[in-house]
Amino acid sequence: MHNISSWAWEIGKKLIADTGKWKDMFENIEEPYVSPDGEKIAAVVKTGEMEFSVCENDAPWERRFDKVWYLKFGPDNRLTALVSDTGAWTVAVDGDVWENTFDFVWNTKFGTDGKNITVAAQKEMEYFAVTNDIPWETGFSSLSNLTISRDGKRVAGVVPTVDVSEGEIFKFQEGCYSAVVDGKPWDTNFVNVWDMAFSHDSEHVAAEVRTSLYDYTIAVDGVPWDKIYTSVWMPQFSPANGSVTAPVRIAGKWTLARDGNPFWNRSFAQLWHHMYSPDGKKIAAIVAPKFGRWTVAVDGKPWSLTFGDLVTEAVFSPDGNRVACIGKEDGKWTIAVDGKAWGGVYDMVWQPVFSPDSRSVAAKAEKNGRYTIVIDGKPFKDSYKALGDPVFSPDSEKILIKGIEGDADGGKYYRQVLPITDITG
Amino acid sequence: MAEPAIKNSEQIDKIVDEGIDTGIARLTPEKIEQVINKVLKTETGARLKTYVETCVHCGLCSEACHYYLSHDNDPKFSPAGKVKQTIWEILKKKGKVDPEFIRRISRIASTECNLCRRCAMYCPFGIDVAYLITIVRRICHMLGVTPLYQQDTAHSHSANLNQMWVKEDEYIDTLQWQEEEAQDEIPYLRIPVEKEGAEIFYSVIAPELKFRAQLIYQAAVILNVAGVDFTMPATPGWDNSDLCMFTGDNEMMGRLKKAHFETAMRLKVKRIVMGECGHAFRSVYDVGNRWLAWKMPPIPVIHAVEFYYELIKEGKIKIAKKYEGAVTFQDPCNISRGRGLHEMARYVVNATCEEFIEMHPNREHNYCCCAGGGVINAGPPYKMKRIKGNRIKAEQLFAAKARGAKVVIAPCHNCHGGIEDIIHHYGLDMELYFLGDIIYKIMEKPV
Ligand code: SF4
Ligand code: SF4
Numbered sequence: 120m121h122n123i124s125s126w127a128w129e130i131g132k133k134l135i136a137d138t139g140k141w142k143d144m145f146e147n148i149e150e151p152y153v154s155p156d157g158e159k160i161a162a163v164v165k166t167g168e169m170e171f172s173v174c175e176n177d178a179p180w181e182r183r184f185d186k187v188w189y190l191k192f193g194p195d196n197r198l199t200a201l202v203s204d205t206g207a208w209t210v211a212v213d214g215d216v217w218e219n220t221f222d223f224v225w226n227t228k229f230g231t232d233g234k235n236i237t238v239a240a241q242k243e244m245e246y247f248a249v250t251n252d253i254p255w256e257t258g259f260s261s262l263s264n265l266t267i268s269r270d271g272k273r274v275a276g277v278v279p280t281v282d283v284s285e286g287e288i289f290k291f292q293e294g295c296y297s298a299v300v301d302g303k304p305w306d307t308n309f310v311n312v313w314d315m316a317f318s319h320d321s322e323h324v325a326a327e328v329r330t331s332l333y334d335y336t337i338a339v340d341g342v343p344w345d346k347i348y349t350s351v352w353m354p355q356f357s358p359a360n361g362s363v364t365a366p367v368r369i370a371g372k373w374t375l376a377r378d379g380n381p382f383w384n385r386s387f388a389q390l391w392h393h394m395y396s397p398d399g400k401k402i403a404a405i406v407a408p409k410f411g412r413w414t415v416a417v418d419g420k421p422w423s424l425t426f427g428d429l430v431t432e433a434v435f436s437p438d439g440n441r442v443a444c445i446g447k448e449d450g451k452w453t454i455a456v457d458g459k460a461w462g463g464v465y466d467m468v469w470q471p472v473f474s475p476d477s478r479s480v481a482a483k484a485e486k487n488g489r490y491t492i493v494i495d496g497k498p499f500k501d502s503y504k505a506l507g508d509p510v511f512s513p514d515s516e517k518i519l520i521k522g523i524e525g526d527a528d529g530g531k532y533y534r535q536v537l538p539i540t541d542i543t544g
Numbered sequence: 545m546a547e548p549a550i551k552n553s554e555q556i557d558k559i560v561d562e563g564i565d566t567g568i569a570r571l572t573p574e575k576i577e578q579v580i581n582k583v584l585k586t587e588t589g590a591r592l593k594t595y596v597e598t599c600v601h602c603g604l605c606s607e608a609c610h611y612y613l614s615h616d617n618d619p620k621f622s623p624a625g626k627v628k629q630t631i632w633e634i635l636k637k638k639g640k641v642d643p644e645f646i647r648r649i650s651r652i653a654s655t656e657c658n659l660c661r662r663c664a665m666y667c668p669f670g671i672d673v674a675y676l677i678t679i680v681r682r683i684c685h686m687l688g689v690t691p692l693y694q695q696d697t698a699h700s701h702s703a704n705l706n707q708m709w710v711k712e713d714e715y716i717d718t719l720q721w722q723e724e725e726a727q728d729e730i731p732y733l734r735i736p737v738e739k740e741g742a743e744i745f746y747s748v749i750a751p752e753l754k755f756r757a758q759l760i761y762q763a764a765v766i767l768n769v770a771g772v773d774f775t776m777p778a779t780p781g782w783d784n785s786d787l788c789m790f791t792g793d794n795e796m797m798g799r800l801k802k803a804h805f806e807t808a809m810r811l812k813v814k815r816i817v818m819g820e821c822g823h824a825f826r827s828v829y830d831v832g833n834r835w836l837a838w839k840m841p842p843i844p845v846i847h848a849v850e851f852y853y854e855l856i857k858e859g860k861i862k863i864a865k866k867y868e869g870a871v872t873f874q875d876p877c878n879i880s881r882g883r884g885l886h887e888m889a890r891y892v893v894n895a896t897c898e899e900f901i902e903m904h905p906n907r908e909h910n911y912c913c914c915a916g917g918g919v920i921n922a923g924p925p926y927k928m929k930r931i932k933g934n935r936i937k938a939e940q941l942f943a944a945k946a947r948g949a950k951v952v953i954a955p956c957h958n959c960h961g962g963i964e965d966i967i968h969h970y971g972l973d974m975e976l977y978f979l980g981d982i983i984y985k986i987m988e989k990p991v
């Protein structure tokens with residue numbers, strides 16, 4: 120999310136759209152999406168026979184398409200959709216379409232400020248990325264793992280760099296794939312390249328690679344570490360010093376390595392999704408200290424609280440001193456913060472969000488088919504038919520709730536700003 | 545019955561397989577010894593030792609194996625016989641075996657055992673021969689000796705996270721195409737893609753995209769009519785299948801399952817419902833999740849058979865008119881022996897078909913289709929071997945046919961492939977369906 124301080128933060132509740140009425144306006148309405156600032160709600164709608172559009176705050180876009188999918192708001196609250204007009208695919212942004220058309224487009228991605236919009240595209244069986252309507256100059260025979268830099272200006276992916284046909288197993292094993300950055304492949308080929316990350320300055324790319332059927336390592340700008348492992352997971356760059364860390368598997372156990380050297384001094388039954396605190400000084404990761412038990416480890420030290428089903432979507436507080444995550448035990452979901460679980464359990468919870476001052480944590484939660492916002496373990500008294508993610512005000516004192524009220528038949532979408540004390544008491 | 549001595553062990557078939565032949569040409573006895581001992585030392589433990597020490601060579605497991613029965617009780621196809629020719633020999637010789645030996649064990653492990661675990665039920669000590677054969681496959685993988693077609697499938701898994709080289713856009717395009725087709729029948733129908741917070745992630749395997757798109761169509765009809773809140777992802781991670789589990793590439797198996805479960809977590813679904821596939825269920829429910837340190841699947845996985853059972857039992861799918869032909873039912877090993885879904889399957893068959901004729905043996909005692917365990921993925925070179933290796937299935941089906949069965953229902957992709965070949969080769973003249981085919985045919989649909 121971007122530019123939060125420019126959003127409306129006055130306490131109050133505002134009706135944005137009477138979504139219940141949309142039923143009378145269109146033949147069919149798909150699931151709604153809400154903009155980050157909560158000022159807009161939109162859905163793909165059917166306007167006629169084989170004719171679709173997007174309804175945004177009670178009014179459809181002027182243009183009609185024969186197909187619309189992948190509705191997504193960018194961080195700057197612009198609304199994108201992937202649209203096809205007589206079989207030619209492109210991207211629509213706030214109702215205007217890009218000039219270029221393709222045989223298919225998918226996987227819309229945004230930089231942090233939302234200015235740069237990238238999709239994967241295929242035209243005449245050539246695959247490439249397109250950013251703000253500008254396609255790569257070179258196409259490839261496929262493209263996967265589309266990844267963008269923080270600022271959205273640079274785009275990477277995985278492409279075949281050597282022609283290899285199905286069944287050519289020994290050629291495949293010599294290495295026929297590489298990473299491609301802004302349309303230019305690395306010089307080195309690998310058996311496989313998977314998840315990758317850009318450095319914080321967008322200058323470098325690190326990726327999981329397999330150099331033979333058995334040897335896994337991390338390659339940075341095409342150069343593999345000189346150590347090999349029996350497996351690796353996605354690498355990350357340190358925002359502080361540009362070094363690269365990755366979970367690596369050694370003798371059946373997982374640990375964290377940095378630039379090819381051991382980094383954390385203990386190992387786990389599993390370790391993945393590591394992340395840096397905003398200042399780059401700390402690293403947290405989701406770990407299984409032993410088979411079947413899951414938690415978060417900060418700088419290699421696991422919480423004593425563990426979950427049996429899973430831990431996911433961990434996040435650092437802005438000041439880097441706290442970590443929150445989703446945990447699930449016996450089929451019930453909750454949020455844990457700094458090694459302590461919230462009391463309540465839910466049918467589902469969404470990624471926790473820290474307030475800018477790092478003091479409070481909010482999350483969207485679901486119980487019995489209704490949704491609410493929970494702050495620091497305390498659920499808001501109202502529940503909703505559908506709900507966007509909560510957003511704290513820049514001063515951390517208020518919370519933005521984007522909720523559709525009503526039941527299955529009707530519904531009104533409201534944007535509401537509350538003091539957090541209305542929830543936490 | 546004592547275990548007969550192994551004859552004809554030198555009678556290896558002469559099938560040309562570049563995956564095996566080229567792999568063998570690259571081996572040296574030193575490399576073999578080193579790899580074998582590394583696998584044995586670092587990846588096996590008490591279980592292997594116990595099994596090997598416990599087996600009394602009684603041969604009680606022999607008649608459990610369809611290969612043995614189909615080859616006129618040839619001992620080299622008995623479970624213990626296969627173990628004797630492979631892992632026992634390896635242990636006895638402490639890994640000092642030659643490349644030709646590896647050729648033989650690769651063939652045995654990859655194309656003469658379906659890892660169906662039927663034999664484990666008949667061993668008085670519960671020795672799991674499938675586990676032992678899996679170790680042999682792992683050794684062969686580490687030595688680079690795997691049948692070409694199987695290895696190619698494993699490569700596709702690694703490059704695309706699906707088993708049939710399906711590209712990201714082809715997958716999404718197929719869903720949209722099936723959605724459009726099905727809308728001709730049910731105008732309000734949708735295949736919602738990337739619908740975060742849906743109740744269910746419906747996951748499929750790549751052959752449904754490539755060859756059996758009608759299954760996606762039918763599933764969409766069933767799910768829409770039943771009013772199920774479901775979604776399918778628009779990213780890799782949609783394919784629940786896993787041939788890497790069968791080639792012994794455990795690391796890739798883990799990577800595939802991670803992608804699958806993380807896709808479910810990202811979509812915020814409560815359950816994964818998977819199509820009619822047996823081995824994929826084994827991978828997501830048992831083997832793959834555990835390799836990643838999840839004791840159980842982090843998001844519950846429901847096999848289609850169990851899901852249909854729920855839909856019919858809860859009245860979400862109503863039967864307009866039962867299917868009229870007399871049917872018999874193939875219990876897939878991975879969901880009957882592996883998961884105990886056979887009674888639910890019978891509930892569904894009885895609810896949807898006029899006449900159900902059991903084949904014998906059945907339920908958890910059913911014979912494997914001889915396609916599972918990755919064997920069908922060894923490809924055309926082994927097709928006849930696979931068909932001949934399951935003459936007993938032909939006899940079993942024929943007996944059901946003699947009692948009136950005209951249709952075989954097989955709720956597993958591999959079973960389907962295997963049984964289709966058996967029906968043709970042995971001239972059984974029976975029709976073959978998935979459960980979804982039947983439900984789609986006879987369910988009440990909005991007019
Ligand atoms: S095919 Fe089945 S019965 Fe035969 S040896 Fe393998 S696991 Fe046992
Ligand atoms: S595996 Fe069991 S049944 Fe088979 S020979 Fe050994 S002890 Fe007997």
Ligand code: SF4
Nearest residue numbers: 822876877916958959
């Ligand atoms: S294919 Fe079907 S019967 Fe055969 S092993 Fe798989 S689940 Fe078993």
